[in-house]
Amino acid sequence: MTVLRRARPALGTVVELGIRTSPGPRPAPGPCWQEAALAAGWAALAEVERALSAFLPQSDLGRFNAAPAGAGLAVRSTTAAVLRLSRALWRESGGLLDVSLGTGPEAWSLEEFGGAALLCKHTADVRLDLGGVAKGHAVDRALEVMAEAAAEAAQPPACWVNAGGDLRTCGVALRVHLRDERSGGARPWIELREGAVATSDFHPRARARLVGDARRASHVSVISSRCCLSDALTKVVALSGREDHPLVLAHSARAFIHDRHLR
């Protein structure tokens, strides 16, 4: 078994891409499909970052945040996909997940015009921050292009993407360790064979509502089929304090609230 894994700084964290190849003769030196798949993965991450980073003035989000009220901006398909998901999750979570961070959840809308997506800004104050889903979406996109590159080379998709703890795997059993947020060290937690995990800090406000031992909750992980969903659902659990929040169940996800000793 050959494993090719690379890591680079991206999305404000350390991103790792990995590919497993079936046993067999070592590929000849020089460019191979695995290298091409990794390059496609890095390109997909960069593309999502360029579209969705709130810190880049030229990103779709940077342009939206700087635009005046009444503006309509043509946005990339990746931006439209994440905004559509964000809108659906906002509705389904009863307003808990709000990418406008309180500046106006209904002050933006996404319109379709002949196949193109138009992001409309209704008030001057509304600002969007996709921090809660964009990283997960970037992981999904990178994994998808890598799996497609494998399929094009007639190889079974066996790859993973880990963006500083928001991770997804396809066809590779990945032992996921949890970092102890107080004292360091990484403890074995699950073996993920298929699907995505994301981990977020537990919201102090939600912790204050808990009683007894539950108050030791430190962070929350969610396992689901897609990383953008896991990413978003960690926020739902961290804000509501409920592992069994209806939205988690509706997306066939599993949530875990970890206490400070990661039990």
Added chain:
Amino acid sequence: MRVRYRAVSFSLLAPAVVVTAPAPSFAVDYLTAEQAQAECFPGADRFELREVDLSQERADALGRRLGAPLPRSRWTLRLAWRGGELLGALLVDEVVGKFERITYSVGLAADGTIRQVEILSYRESHGQEVRLPLWRRQFVGKSAASPLRLGQDIAGISGATLSCAHVTEGVRRIARAFPELLRAGGVTP
């Protein structure tokens, strides 16, 4: 080509082990400096190591100009040549975060533009250990004293505060110091 994804599949690892075992260190080696330079400069026909020792005085002055102290005065430039033409250089540096120690490389073209940043190795550990200089020193070179050897296991970490702010700062510092490091190494692009 479309790829079909199967459903979610996972299993919890034995909780008894998690509770009683001391938290292991966690280490991944991605690339050696040699592999990183070959990937960054595929057109090179020769790599040359050149040690640059800025005097402490010069390093301090450069640090002041860059607005942040240089982590050290000695650097190794891995110069990439094609014939007599300098394509660029690769530099290796190390940063320590809250719980992690990251060795990374920056590949720069001869004109100073950044070509590639790669993580060469990653060590996740206990905070106390990372803060101990002695512990840090034992990793200089290669293998760690007791990192979790993962064998055939492929493992990843899920945590909430993994950050690469220190890498980003380090890359910026190296890029800005690069022309002076070239000059100090007697290389004129």
